[in-house]
Amino acid sequence: MSTVFETYTAAVHAALDALEAAGSIPAGLDRKAVALEPPRDPSHGDLATNAAMVLAKPAGKPPRAIAEPLAAELAKAAGVASVDVAGPGFINIRLDPTVWIDELNAILAAGGDYGRTGMGKGVHVNVEYVSANPTGPMHMGHCRGAVVGDALAALLEFAGHEVTREYYVNDAGGQVDVLARSAHLRYREALGEDIGEIPEGLYPGDYLKPVGAALAAEFGDTHVGKPEIAWLALFRTRAVDAMLALIKADLALLGIHHDLFSSEAEVQAAGEADRAEAELRAKGYVYEGVLEPPKGELPDDWEPVELTLFRSTAFGDDVDRPLKKSDGSWTYFGADMAYHKRKAERADQLIDIWGADHAGTVKRIQAAVAALTGGKPFDVKLVQMVRLFRAGEPVKMSKRSGSFVTLADVVREVGKDVVRFMMLTRRADAPLDFDFAKVVEQSKDNPVFYVQYAHARIHSLARRAAEGGFTVAAPSAVDLARLDEAELDLVRLAAQWPRIVEAAANAHEPHRIAFYLGDLAAAFHANWNRGNDDPSKRYLIADDPGITNARLALARGLGQVIANGLHVMGVTPVEEMH
Structure with missing residues (x-):
């Protein structure tokens, strides 16, 4: 069944087709910019379209000259109560209440599938996230990217994509030798x-x-007093394996499980970097050259060295980038380029979730992917840092002492759902403050609590109805026409869920789900509070089973949409608050 927005988007295009057939507008106009959305001011109606505004210039007509006949055509569509032309040519549409009643029934019928779309059908997306160096447990610096990546993967799946969740193990650099030592x-x-x-x-x-104890139990003193070359490779392998086990256990506490762990060392050993270089060289994008000297005062030891360079400036980068070091070994960029080529061979789109400290490397890897794939879609989302506070005071950490706040410690203290929700309460590219006291505070200022409380309140209605001996009517016997305008406004907001899913999936922005759920929860709480001033507005009216059943159905529909959104975020909807 089509959603309200799909139905009336189709109606707008059908009306435009009618105008074309009548010769009122030229045939074949590009309609990509034509949109249908809720008006900014709800008093203007239920839906608004910019069709006349965006088609006016290519049609060679004033916007109102398109808007007025378009409004007349739209008024003929089923379920349209009225259509008005506003200002220079915006079109506002008001729908009959039966449209929203039908949508509430659609929410209840679809249940957990309400909002799922086929938008991404046939598109395989690789989402790489976390990819922390395997040198220690996960800390809160890794947490936000982990949640953003996992929620984005779930969002894309909900929008119909096939998704691979991948973790790139940086096990070929100097840091793993330090780990082994x-x-x-x-x-x-x-x-x-x-x-x-x-x-x-x-x-x-x-x-x-x-790790040391396990190695001692396995090898005894075999590797004591021996030269590093005798044990480094073995200890590197054992230590990386142990760290990955630790990382996977930490991520599991957040409900995160990757489909694939890819090894940088394995990519290099398989010769994939060599093949990627050869492919780029054949296309004219690799050459031997000397980098420009660093800007400003030159270091005393700087001297020009011929290197193998990738012509990334051909794809918008600031300078060309070395693929190999002066000793012939691969740079991190060279290995990363080959890894992305491997991913691109298995997926239609690539998405990387990186910490903001990697911002300087985005252009070069996007250039390499463009060169190797001919422009396959590739998006890098940068995630800003999380600042930790206790009662308003910053939590100090010291890398030197090995003292840092681990992800596991935070999850055990405040819970998986709180951590996951909070990581999505800001745009990924904006800093986020995480205060241990505020995230568990039971107030409307805490978005985690406010949304969960809405879901719990809705579930309390069913319990209270049962305790009061109320018999819930079958859906077919519920007269939803009893709902008043304020209650239908809740349906109007709930009906936006499918378009929120598509917009968030298209933008690769899972935080939009948290924002939307906050708005929906606030609207529900405000509606609930009407009953404090006017008992007739309460959800359970003992002597009026008709309105009670209608409001219970409304509450179930809202609860379903909230639950669907929380599931996409990886948060468990609670039925009781403690």
């Missing part, structure tokens, strides 16, 4: 050696003690 130190400690203070440059956290 740090694990070797803890291994010696587990065998009884007094290792003293952790040397500068190694990872100091206690999370490596169990």
